Amino acid sequence: MEPTQHPTTGTRLDPWVDAYAARTRGLTASQVRALFAVASRPEVVSLAGGMPFVSALPLDQIADMTARLIRERGPQALQYGSGQGDVTLREQILEVMAPVGVSAHPDDIVVTAGSQMALDLVVRVFCDPGDVVLVEAPTYVTALGVFSAYQCEVVHVPMDEQGMRPDALREAIAHVAAQGKRAKLVYTIPSFHNPAGVTQGPQRRLEVLEAARSHGLLLLEDDPYGLLGFDGTVPRAIRADEAEGVVYLGTFSKTIAAGLRVGWAVAPHGVREKLVLANETATLCPSNFAQLTISEYLATQPWFDQVKVFREVYRERRDALLESLEALMPPGTHWTVPGGGFYSWVTLPQGLDATAMLPRAVAALVAYVPGTGFFSDGQGRQSLRLSYCYPEPDRIREGVRRLAGVIETEVELAATFGSPVAHAHRDGPSTPTPDLA
Amino acid sequence: MTHEIGGRVVVLAGGLSPERDVSVRSGRRMAEALRATGLSVDVLDVDATLLPSLAADRPACVVPLLHGAAGEDGAVRGVLDALGLPYVGSDPVACRAAFDKPVASARVGAAGVAVPASYVLAATTFRELGAHAVLDAVRSSLGLPLMVKPTKGGSALGASVVRTEDEFPAAMMAAFAYGDTAVVERFVEGTEVAVSVVDEGDGPRALPVVEIVPDGGFYDYSARYTAGETEFFVPARLDPAVLEACAAAAVTVHDVLGLRDWSRSDLIVDAEGTPWFLEVNVAPGMTETSIFPQAVAASGQQISDVVLRLVERAIAR
Numbered sequence: 001m002e003p004t005q006h007p008t009t010g011t012r013l014d015p016w017v018d019a020y021a022a023r024t025r026g027l028t029a030s031q032v033r034a035l036f037a038v039a040s041r042p043e044v045v046s047l048a049g050g051m052p053f054v055s056a057l058p059l060d061q062i063a064d065m066t067a068r069l070i071r072e073r074g075p076q077a078l079q080y081g082s083g084q085g086d087v088t089l090r091e092q093i094l095e096v097m098a099p100v101g102v103s104a105h106p107d108d109i110v111v112t113a114g115s116q117m118a119l120d121l122v123v124r125v126f127c128d129p130g131d132v133v134l135v136e137a138p139t140y141v142t143a144l145g146v147f148s149a150y151q152c153e154v155v156h157v158p159m160d161e162q163g164m165r166p167d168a169l170r171e172a173i174a175h176v177a178a179q180g181k182r183a184k185l186v187y188t189i190p191s192f193h194n195p196a197g198v199t200q201g202p203q204r205r206l207e208v209l210e211a212a213r214s215h216g217l218l219l220l221e222d223d224p225y226g227l228l229g230f231d232g233t234v235p236r237a238i239r240a241d242e243a244e245g246v247v248y249l250g251t252f253s254k255t256i257a258a259g260l261r262v263g264w265a266v267a268p269h270g271v272r273e274k275l276v277l278a279n280e281t282a283t284l285c286p287s288n289f290a291q292l293t294i295s296e297y298l299a300t301q302p303w304f305d306q307v308k309v310f311r312e313v314y315r316e317r318r319d320a321l322l323e324s325l326e327a328l329m330p331p332g333t334h335w336t337v338p339g340g341g342f343y344s345w346v347t348l349p350q351g352l353d354a355t356a357m358l359p360r361a362v363a364a365l366v367a368y369v370p371g372t373g374f375f376s377d378g379q380g381r382q383s384l385r386l387s388y389c390y391p392e393p394d395r396i397r398e399g400v401r402r403l404a405g406v407i408e409t410e411v412e413l414a415a416t417f418g419s420p421v422a423h424a425h426r427d428g429p430s431t432p433t434p435d436l437a
Numbered sequence: 438m439t440h441e442i443g444g445r446v447v448v449l450a451g452g453l454s455p456e457r458d459v460s461v462r463s464g465r466r467m468a469e470a471l472r473a474t475g476l477s478v479d480v481l482d483v484d485a486t487l488l489p490s491l492a493a494d495r496p497a498c499v500v501p502l503l504h505g506a507a508g509e510d511g512a513v514r515g516v517l518d519a520l521g522l523p524y525v526g527s528d529p530v531a532c533r534a535a536f537d538k539p540v541a542s543a544r545v546g547a548a549g550v551a552v553p554a555s556y557v558l559a560a561t562t563f564r565e566l567g568a569h570a571v572l573d574a575v576r577s578s579l580g581l582p583l584m585v586k587p588t589k590g591g592s593a594l595g596a597s598v599v600r601t602e603d604e605f606p607a608a609m610m611a612a613f614a615y616g617d618t619a620v621v622e623r624f625v626e627g628t629e630v631a632v633s634v635v636d637e638g639d640g641p642r643a644l645p646v647v648e649i650v651p652d653g654g655f656y657d658y659s660a661r662y663t664a665g666e667t668e669f670f671v672p673a674r675l676d677p678a679v680l681e682a683c684a685a686a687a688v689t690v691h692d693v694l695g696l697r698d699w700s701r702s703d704l705i706v707d708a709e710g711t712p713w714f715l716e717v718n719v720a721p722g723m724t725e726t727s728i729f730p731q732a733v734a735a736s737g738q739q740i741s742d743v744v745l746r747l748v749e750r751a752i753a754r
Contacts, residue, residue, distance in 0.1 A: 010650065010668035013726050017665030029662035031594055037458035042486070044453075357609075359455055359614040407445065411615060413560060417568045417606040 023151050032370060035358050039367035045399030047321075047386045048344050048367040050194065052258050056313050060294075062257075069296050077123050082290035083280035085111020085264065089295040093250065093264055096298070100226045101240030102248060104266050110275045110288045115224060115251035115263030120146050121278045122220055122247055122265065123185070127152045130178045132183040136164045138345070138374030138383070140222065143187060147376070154182065154376040161336070163200040164188055166207035173215045185220050186212040192225035192237045192341025194404075195374050195385035199229075199339055205238045208334050214226060214243065218271075224254050225341035227307050229313040246267050252294050255307050256341075260290040269278045289421035314342065320393035321386060335386070342389040347382055348407060351414040354384040357406060366402035442752060444470040444497030446471055449513065453481035455615065456592050459662065463502045463723035466730075470723075471500070471743040471748070473538045485515060491520065494633075498748045499524040501556040502720050505590050509719050510536040523751040525744070527719045535719050537618050538588050541694060542714065548665040550686045551713045555577055555622030557588060560613045572605050575621050582624040583608075587615040591718060593657045593720045598624055625695025627707040629656060633721060633732040634700045641691045643684035644732035650672030664726050671735040681721035685713045698747050701729055 003004045009238045009406065042403070053388070069077055090106040097104070105268055110120040127133065129151035135143065137156030147154050155176060158168045169186065169387045184425035190200040200208065212219040234250060251263035318338060325335050325344075332349030346368075348354055355370040369378030369387075386403075388396055389428060442453075444675045448471070451457055451463020452743040468478045468635075479496075481487055483503060485717055491499075499522050507513055513531030518529065520704035527535065534540050548594040563571050576583070585608040586596035596616035612619035632645040632689040651660035660666045672680060694700075694717065701721040704712040721729035733740045 006674045007670050007672070010648070010670040011731075012665045013731075014664035014666050027667065028659045031455075031658045032594075034458045034594070034658065035455055036455055037461070038455060041453055041457075243723055317460075353610075355615055356611055362455065363615075372513045412564065414612055416560070 005075055014299070015334040023149050026148065032191050032195075032358060032373075035097055035362045036367065038362050043046060044362065044365045044367055045096075045391055045395050045402065046367045047391070047396070047399050047403070048390070049371045049390055050387050051390045052342075053310070053313055054257055054392055055258065056309055057306065058301065062297065065300055066293055070294055073292060075428060076201070077289045077292045079288060081285045081291065083285050085286055086288065086291045089139060089262075089291050089298075090264075092295055092298045096252075096255075096303075097237075097248075097250060097266070100223065100237040100264060101106055101236040102237050103240070108266050108269070108272055109277060110265045110272055111291060112263050112266065112279060113283055113286050114253060114258075114261040115222065115249040115265070116142060116146075117250045117261075117279070118263050118265035118275070118287075119143055119220070119222065119283065120149075121149060121275050122267075122271075122279055123150050123152065124282075125144060125271065125274045126184045126218065130181070131187045132181050133187055134169060134172055134176075134183060134217070135187045136189065136193065136196065137431045138195055138371060138380055139187065141369075141373045142190060142373070143222070144376050145300065148188075150227050152184075154374060154381065155183075155379065159193075159196055159198065162199055162204045163193060163198050163357050164191060164208055166204065166211045169208060169211045170215075173211065173217065177215075183199070183215070183217055186217050187220045187222065188386045189222045189224075189239075190238060191223055192228060192338055194225070194341065195339065195342075195343050195369070195371075196345045197338035197343045198345075199235060202236060205236070207417065209238050209245070212241070224249075224251045227255055228342075229340035230311055230318065231339065232308075232311070239266060244267045247271060255310065256294060256303065257299060261291050262286065264411050295403065298361070302361065311340070314340075314389055317388040317393055317396055318344075318392070319398065320396045321388040328400055328404035329403065330411055332409065332411075332430075341389050344388070346384050346386055346388045348384070349411055349414075350382075352382045352407070352410050355381060358412045360409065361403060361406045364402045364406050366399045366406065368403065438702055441747065442476065442497045445477040445479055446748060447496040447499045448480045449483060449487075449499060449501045449503055449508070450480050450529060450580070451484075452503045452505065452508050452513075453483075454503070454508060455594050456508075459592055459722060459724060460502055460504045460508065460720075461723070463622045463720075463727065464506070466723045466725070467500060467744065469630070469751050470739075470744055473747045476745070476748075485506065488516075488520075488571055491522065496522065496673065498522075498745070498751050500722065500748065501526055502723060504592065504718075504720055504722065506536075506625045509591070510589065523754060525698050525747045525751045527695070527700070531697065534647045535694050535696060535717050536589055536698070538586070538716050539623070541690075541717055542620075544693050545714045545717075546694060548689050550689050551711050553584070553622040553625050553715075555620050557618055557620055558609075559618045561617075563609070568606065568609075572609070576605065579623045582626075583611050584620075584622050584624045586620055587612045587618050588618045590615050591716070592661060592722075593655075593719065595619075598655055598656070600668060605739035619630070625705040625707055625713045626676065627705045627713075628673065630675075630683055630704050630712070631728045631732075632683050632702050632704060633700070633729045634657050634687050634691040634696075635733075635743060635747075638696055638750055639744070641688050641696075643687050645671050645673050645735040646673040646675070646680050646683045646719065646731075647732050647735075649728070660720075662726055667726070669728070671731055673706075675706060676710065679706060679712070682710065683712045686714060690717050691716060698750065701732075724734060731741075 371383030
């Protein structure tokens with residue numbers, strides 16, 4: 001042993017620990033996230049990730065097209081661009097939005113680094129710490145991350161098979177007002193919801209819009225999956241019927257390539273001006289190279305035919321998932337039937353905890369995202385999200401077979417122990433990293 | 438400085454265990470440390486490409502930094518033995534004993550180190566005898582608070598402190614999510630310390646005792662791997678005699694389990710100054726927040742020098 005002298009202060013191995021902003025609370029290592037590291041191994045059937053199946057793209061044509069872009073327009077593609085985004089691309093985005101019924105002027109559009117950046121900018125522009133954002137229960141996990149980063153208070157609004165319930169939304173707005181708090185935004189994913197897999201019908205959309213509008217709240221419509229309906233119909237966007245009270249978020253991540261990180265916002269004049277300035281502050285400008293690549297793709301490739309290819313790929317996988325769930329899931333398990341998009345929301349038999357069950361699932365070589373990740377308030381323990389977009393149908397069937405076995409074991413265990421009160425984990429993120437999400 | 442050892446070093450990291458992420462980070466840091474000595478180092482995962490890679494370019498030495506099953510239960514090391522490849526760390530027999538917490542506790546206890554009273558319970562036991570009857574019997578015997586953890590595995594995955602009766606069933610289920618058997622042991626209140634042991638050929642030697650003070654009171658996964666969530670004191674703020682006792686306990690653990698090269702024992706020191714053995718690691722973590730590198734630094738050595746000597750020792754075995 002070395003001679004000892006008691007240290008008066010210890011080390012925390014991070015000299016900046018006392019300097020971090022309060023909003024970083026919760027950015028910690030997490031057991032669940034550790035399990036997702038295993039899910040990246042090929043032995044594991046990952047029904048967790050929401051990665052688009054980009055292998056279905058015409059990669060050779062994209063390679064040729066990209067090479068041509070650099071050869072012919074390299075100095076432009078590799079230079080800074082406008083904070084609002086490339087004007088040609090903004091004109092093309094109008095064509096992309098035509099099927100969902102959104103008509104606008106190219107100047108109404110702000111191109112961003114994925115629609116995630118657009119979401120961030122909208123919240124940055126509107127929300128002070130403590131402002132309330134009303135969201136679906138459950139909602140997109142990384143939207144929750146944005147709301148948390150800007151120290152918003154999140155209020156979850158119950159859903160039914162048609163998405164956010166307008167009566168519950170009105171009730172929640174009234175409750176927030178009665179508490180003396182200020183609501184700023186209603187955030188909704190009306191088509192092929194992530195994670196719930198449900199879609200608002202036309203009437204429901206109008207009712208949700210009316211509930212927000214009548215209380216002077218901006219509606220933030222996130223529409224990444226709108227073109228990916230399996231029956232070929234495209235739900236009409238809420239923004240198609242209301243230009244002033246809605247900011248519409250779109251993305252090429254699901255219809256072309258997530259890796260290019262190109263999304264956009266369509267916003268009323270005043271909001272758009274602020275978004276452009278905020279975009280310049282955040283990133284100077286969206287990537288010119290990525291924008292011109294998308295623009296070239298839209299100009300030279302049959303992009304809507306490719307959307308149809310994606311629809312067919314995802315429909316086949318959705319069917320594989322639903323057939324397997326129907327055949328294999330233990331009694332008491334329920335799931336949503338998505339008409340498009342990437343996800344089904346599964347509710348486990350009474351007493352089961354999807355977060356606590358995840359280690360057993362990963363040991364059985366299948367992964368999912370526990371429901372708690374989609375709530376800001378600890379709800380969702382009995383639920384999980386299954387994603388069918390990335391694995392091949394046979395792998396999906398195998399994954400569901402494994403998951404069914406895990407649930408059966410968990411049902412036995414829960415029957416043995418009753419339905420114990422879950423331990424309150426003070427744990428960090430419970431969702432995969434972006435390359436798995 | 439460049440060292441010549443007759444080939445590359447392969448650091449094994451990753452694997453399929455829930456501690457994969459920790460292992461990958463440990464592996465990267467270890468590779469950096471070894472490269473700093475001038476060695477050629479590759480970090481390889483344990484998958485179907487591993488054995489062809491080892492055959493195509495036979496390494497001079499392997500450093501297994503796999504955490505959790507297959508890494509710490511000796512299985513992969515058995516394969517390395519079969520291939521005749523030298524490696525740093527304990528052999529499969531010792532790994533199996535160390536990785537199985539009840540087996541390790543029994544041997545360490547028999548060697549005179551204090552171990553908390555405990556029971557090993559299988560999920561089937563609860564099914565057959567009735568959960569509440571078993572839980573009642575265990576609680577009556579050990580009292581509260583209790584520590585519940587899987588019999589195998591590390592990083593506090595599946596481990597919980599049970600302070601009230603209501604928390605007991607959920608803690609059992611959390612542990613069973615990581616394996617079919619769990620240890621329930623009396624929770625010893627006190628100062629949490631970890632003692633790293635290194636044997637560079639002149640017998641096992643304890644490095645300075647590291648005291649662990651997690652913000653939340655429990656050294657769980659988040660506290661282990663989020664920089665800033667835990668305060669470490671090196672050496673631990675304990676009387677010299679208690680520090681000596683901790684060091685002696687860790688060396689005893691290393692000896693009695695037949696461990697080789699390096700280990701890290703986790704102990705709790707109670708109010709009377711008695712160190713209680715909790716568990717031992719045969720592949721100590723090497724991440725930015727891990728204890729072994731802190732202990733090496735506190736001993737005035739460079740981690741790269743220590744590991745280089747262990748690599749040379751493994752090759753010479």
